[in-house]
Amino acid sequence: MDNLLSFSSTMLYSAFILYLIATFFFGFTIRDNKKDRQEKSKAGTIGISITIVGFIAQLTYFITRWMASGHAPVSNLFEFMTFFGMTIVLAFIVIYFIYRLTVLGLFALPVAMIIIAYASMFPTEIAPLVPSLKSHWLYIHVTTVSLGQGILAISFVTGVIYLIKNIDQSKRSKRTTWLEIIMYSLILFIGFIVATTAFNLMNYSATFEYPVGNKTVQTEYTLPAIAGPTDGVLLSDGVMEPLFETPGWMHGADAGSKFNTLLWSFLVGTIIYGIIRLILRKRIGAAIQPLLKNAKLDLLDEITYRAVAIGFPVFTLGGLIFAAIWAQEAWGRFWGWDPKEVWALITWFFYAAFLHLRLSRGWHGEKSSWLAVGGFAIIMFNLIAVNLILAGLHSYA
Amino acid sequence: MKSIKCECGHVNPEGTVLCEACGKPIEGNQHIDGNDKKKLLNMRYDGTARRSQTYNKSIIDKIWSFFSSVKVGVWLIVLALIASAIGTIFPQQQYIPIDAISRDPAIYYPETYGILGQIYYQLGLHNLFSSWWYLILIALIGVSLVICSLDRFVPLYKALKIQKAKRHKTFLSRQRLYSESDEVSEKEKEQVIQNLKKQRYKVRIEDGHVLAEKGRFSRWGPYVNHIGLIIILLAALLRSTPMFYTNEYVWVREGEQIVIPGTDREYFIENKGFILDVYDENDERFKDAIQKEGRIIPSNFQTNAVVYKQSDDAVAGSETDLEKVAETEIRMNHPLEFDGYKLYQSGYQLNEFSQMTFEIQEMPEEEGAEVESFGEFTIDLINPQSEYELDNGFTVVIDEYFPDYFLDSNGPNTETQHPRNPTFIFNVYPPDTDKYETSFVGDIIGAADSIGIDTNSVELKPMGEVLGMFATNLDATGENEYQVAIKNMDFHRVSGLSVRKDSTLPIFGFGAFIFMFGVIQGMYWQHRRIWIQPTDKGIRLAAHTNKNWFGVKKDIEKVIENTNVKMVEDQQELDE
Ligand code: HEM
Numbered sequence: 001m002d003n004l005l006s007f008s009s010t011m012l013y014s015a016f017i018l019y020l021i022a023t024f025f026f027g028f029t030i031r032d033n034k035k036d037r038q039e040k041s042k043a044g045t046i047g048i049s050i051t052i053v054g055f056i057a058q059l060t061y062f063i064t065r066w067m068a069s070g071h072a073p074v075s076n077l078f079e080f081m082t083f084f085g086m087t088i089v090l091a092f093i094v095i096y097f098i099y100r101l102t103v104l105g106l107f108a109l110p111v112a113m114i115i116i117a118y119a120s121m122f123p124t125e126i127a128p129l130v131p132s133l134k135s136h137w138l139y140i141h142v143t144t145v146s147l148g149q150g151i152l153a154i155s156f157v158t159g160v161i162y163l164i165k166n167i168d169q170s171k172r173s174k175r176t177t178w179l180e181i182i183m184y185s186l187i188l189f190i191g192f193i194v195a196t197t198a199f200n201l202m203n204y205s206a207t208f209e210y211p212v213g214n215k216t217v218q219t220e221y222t223l224p225a226i227a228g229p230t231d232g233v234l235l236s237d238g239v240m241e242p243l244f245e246t247p248g249w250m251h252g253a254d255a256g257s258k259f260n261t262l263l264w265s266f267l268v269g270t271i272i273y274g275i276i277r278l279i280l281r282k283r284i285g286a287a288i289q290p291l292l293k294n295a296k297l298d299l300l301d302e303i304t305y306r307a308v309a310i311g312f313p314v315f316t317l318g319g320l321i322f323a324a325i326w327a328q329e330a331w332g333r334f335w336g337w338d339p340k341e342v343w344a345l346i347t348w349f350f351y352a353a354f355l356h357l358r359l360s361r362g363w364h365g366e367k368s369s370w371l372a373v374g375g376f377a378i379i380m381f382n383l384i385a386v387n388l389i390l391a392g393l394h395s396y397a
Numbered sequence: 398m399k400s401i402k403c404e405c406g407h408v409n410p411e412g413t414v415l416c417e418a419c420g421k422p423i424e425g426n427q428h429i430d431g432n433d434k435k436k437l438l439n440m441r442y443d444g445t446a447r448r449s450q451t452y453n454k455s456i457i458d459k460i461w462s463f464f465s466s467v468k469v470g471v472w473l474i475v476l477a478l479i480a481s482a483i484g485t486i487f488p489q490q491q492y493i494p495i496d497a498i499s500r501d502p503a504i505y506y507p508e509t510y511g512i513l514g515q516i517y518y519q520l521g522l523h524n525l526f527s528s529w530w531y532l533i534l535i536a537l538i539g540v541s542l543v544i545c546s547l548d549r550f551v552p553l554y555k556a557l558k559i560q561k562a563k564r565h566k567t568f569l570s571r572q573r574l575y576s577e578s579d580e581v582s583e584k585e586k587e588q589v590i591q592n593l594k595k596q597r598y599k600v601r602i603e604d605g606h607v608l609a610e611k612g613r614f615s616r617w618g619p620y621v622n623h624i625g626l627i628i629i630l631l632a633a634l635l636r637s638t639p640m641f642y643t644n645e646y647v648w649v650r651e652g653e654q655i656v657i658p659g660t661d662r663e664y665f666i667e668n669k670g671f672i673l674d675v676y677d678e679n680d681e682r683f684k685d686a687i688q689k690e691g692r693i694i695p696s697n698f699q700t701n702a703v704v705y706k707q708s709d710d711a712v713a714g715s716e717t718d719l720e721k722v723a724e725t726e727i728r729m730n731h732p733l734e735f736d737g738y739k740l741y742q743s744g745y746q747l748n749e750f751s752q753m754t755f756e757i758q759e760m761p762e763e764e765g766a767e768v769e770s771f772g773e774f775t776i777d778l779i780n781p782q783s784e785y786e787l788d789n790g791f792t793v794v795i796d797e798y799f800p801d802y803f804l805d806s807n808g809p810n811t812e813t814q815h816p817r818n819p820t821f822i823f824n825v826y827p828p829d830t831d832k833y834e835t836s837f838v839g840d841i842i843g844a845a846d847s848i849g850i851d852t853n854s855v856e857l858k859p860m861g862e863v864l865g866m867f868a869t870n871l872d873a874t875g876e877n878e879y880q881v882a883i884k885n886m887d888f889h890r891v892s893g894l895s896v897r898k899d900s901t902l903p904i905f906g907f908g909a910f911i912f913m914f915g916v917i918q919g920m921y922w923q924h925r926r927i928w929i930q931p932t933d934k935g936i937r938l939a940a941h942t943n944k945n946w947f948g949v950k951k952d953i954e955k956v957i958e959n960t961n962v963k964m965v966e967d968q969q970e971l972d973e
Binding site for chain 1: 683
């Protein structure tokens with residue numbers, strides 16, 4: 001049993017490394033020397049092959065973890081975020097074989113990797129299923145939603161590539177700023193990963209006691225407390241005293257520790273972003289732009305749209321229809337305006353609006369790309385913020 | 398109606414932008430689809446006359462145009478999106494947590510979220526999803542759906558049916574994919590046509606003009622999916638009437654048999670036992686997670702239930718003449734279904750009190766001292782009396798009874814009428830006097846909580862004799878000579894079951910199916926058309942699709958392989 005589980009973790013780890021290597025090969029394909037065309041297409045072939053091997057490794061992780069736990073590993077934040085990373089890779093592989101666009105890999109794989117690494121920062125123990133989750137619909141529903149979101153994520157990837165290539169970087173504008181905000185947001189995830197990993201390695205731990213209603217509960221901080229819990233008292237010795245308290249209007253389970261983690265992500269993320277800017281001496285968007293000389297804008301735009309066209313029905317099926325069937329089985333109501341459900345509806349509305357806007361002139365190209373970014377932001381919000389902040393029936397974490 | 402005759406001889410209805418037969422742009426109407434400012438033709442509805450674009454005089458015309466505009470549709474969708482997001486800022490009223498300061502929204506929102514919470518509550522946003530304006534917004538989307546679909550479907554259907562293979566030459570040259578080849582032999586033309594057929598295009602030839610078409614049915618996808626959405630909205634409308642939807646909740650004690658609410662007193666349920674299973678904290682697999690969680694994790698909630706139906710000739714509500722309809726285990730995710738009703742395992746009480754035994758004692762001098770007893774009395778919490786007379790002359794009057802006691806700033810109160818945390822104010826009359834002493838006794842659950850027992854997952858029954866010692870026992874004046882101590886207590890388990898009957902479910906299911914069918918039809922297939930026109934020695938080639946231009950280009954590449962036909966050029970005007 002333990003062996004199976006550790007094998008499973010190794011497979012996930014291997015998948016991650018393979019995606020990393022594949023990214024480098026895809027990077028090679030966009031180099032700007034015209035003569036070794038053949039070499040470039042070879043690099044693309046190697047890249048996609050390694051990606052597929054990585055995907056198989058991750059699939060193996062998924063299956064073995066399923067065997068070890070006795071239920072599909074999509075039941076907590078770690079599990080379903082990793083699965084989401086996997087569906088992004090799958091969607092990338094499929095789209096790659098339709099359009100043969102190597103630059104896609106250079107951006108899609110890092111997004112998937114950030115998501116997987118992010119997921120691994122959350123508790124990875126196999127958790128038992130509470131009665132409401134004990135249903136086949138759990139994995140039918142979660143896997144379908146995730147697949148839909150993975151396909152939709154590809155439109156984000158092509159959207160970002162489009163924006164980097166298309167936006168005039170010669171002077172600062174609203175567009176360059178927003179593009180930098182996208183880059184910065186991705187780096188915040190890395191900030192979170194770096195901070196969490198660093199203090200994990202140091203085994204950092206500080207325990208606080210704070211009141212909830214008329215009870216007093218304890219919470220463990222694994223990052224030094226910049227913000228302590230509201231009205232909290234530090235119990236551990238020899239650790240950092242909090243600089244200030246989490247404001248009282250932040251509620252929800254363990255708001256203090258989550259707020260503190262957010263602060264750390266911003267702190268470390270901002271430092272990393274600063275260092276990158278210092279090294280590059282220009283906006284990240286401006287630095288990447290020259291690499292995209294050979295990317296074709298109309299093809300990128302087409303893929304953005306196509307990914308939404310393919311992903312939208314899958315998302316509807318998983319996120320609304322299967323979700324409703326399951327809710328009907330479990331609670332006797334197929335729709336209950338729970339925050340998670342509402343955000344699935346919001347995602348659906350958003351992409352419906354996207355599809356309708358595409359019907360009219362003037363919404364292709366750059367505007368579509370911005371929309372694709374917005375859609376992905378909503379998906380991430382639903383996966384992360386709704387679980388951690390707007391806790392409802394569905395909150396696992 | 399002013400109709401327009403095209404030079405090809407076809408008579409078009411008023412408002413037509415491109416001739417239905419040959420596609421020649423009709424003079425004076427090009428502004429309708431914005432073709433006048435562009436090189437390429439807007440092919441959205443094949444340039445057919447749409448009511449919304451043609452008539453704009455009467456008020457009905459205006460309303461029609463308004464709702465059939467995609468722009469308006471998108472605005473409505475975006476408004477619904479924003480409204481929904483606002484509805485998740487704070488919990489909706491139904492999701493106010495059990496352990497909240499107060500379940501009264503007037504108190505909960507301002508107390509928990511301050512001034513913003515106050516505003517949220519005052520604006521009624523705590524019931525946003527059932528507010529009139531949210532429902533109107535959704536209804537407007539429905540109206541818009543119907544009108545825009547009608548506005549476009551019929552003309553588009555006609556246009557695609559009437560269209561000729563022989564097209565006007567500007568129709569071709571103003572398509573996004575277009576090429577002119579000067580030298581193409583008859584043999585090559587034949588080869589191209591064969592290739593088109595091989596690619597599963599339907600080929601029509603008129604006077605050497607070729608129209609190759611595939612996937613036309615995908616054009617109906619949006620209309621099919623919109624019909625699905627309308628069916629769903631209609632189902633939602635029906636569901637708001639009690640005729641189609643029953644929603645009740647019932648608490649049944651173990652061993653009890655009661656009528657099921659919402660069934661016209663026709664059905665009865667008997668609770669043969671409630672079971673709560675928990676995960677074993679030593680389980681190899683889960684022990685780490687359970688330890689981290691630091692609490693008991695349930696694995697199963699279950700009611701062993703029997704449902705009876707009254708036989709037809711019995712008096713309504715009487716408990717005789719019952720016949721068994723079902724006997725099963727109702728578990729989470731496994732509701733019990735009978736005669737269109739469903740029973741869901743929705744809640745439970747492990748520790749509802751069935752009776753409590755009290756003893757009147759002399760007030761101890763100091764804690765733990767031996768005390769003399771003046772007799773016992775037992776309260777049956779399902780049928781409490783108002784007064785208990787003891788053998789030795791003591792009388793106890795229940796002054797106040799809080800079945801489900803809690804304390805807040807307004808003093809002691811009861812959450813529900815179920816004996817979940819019985820607490821009493823007793824007036825104790827010693828023998829032969831009408832002066833009495835007052836005692837406040839109870840709150841066992843509070844006592845259990847404070848010594849760290851999770852009363853939601855641990856049964857208190859085995860601890861009945863001990864728990865009484867931890868109970869609250871207050872003497873308001875501090876001058877009492879007697880105290881009322883809790884000697885023993887007994888519990889029973891209660892199952893909470895939702896009762897549902899929802900005749901609209903099949904309609905929702907049908908609507909969802911139609912919707913899915915429509916989106917897949919519209920998204921996973923595409924309508925592709927390729928036109929070929931003979932010129933002096935060569936041909937003109939043009940193509941249009943409603944989506945997936947990449948796919949059509951690939952089709953054309955394959956079709957013209959090894960011929961002199963030039964590859965089409967993409968004349969797309971990406972407007973930034
Ligand atoms: C949430 C509600 C809605 C959903 C989910 C929805 C869904 C869709 C989908 C999936 C398509 C196909 C798009 C494509 O092929 O790219 C479509 C097309 C369309 N929708 Fe909607 N729709 C909704 C509401 C509306 C509303 C309110 C209007 C009214 C203005 C509207 C007007 C149209 C039109 C005109 C088309 C194009 C039809 C065609 O291509 O022939 N839709 N809709």
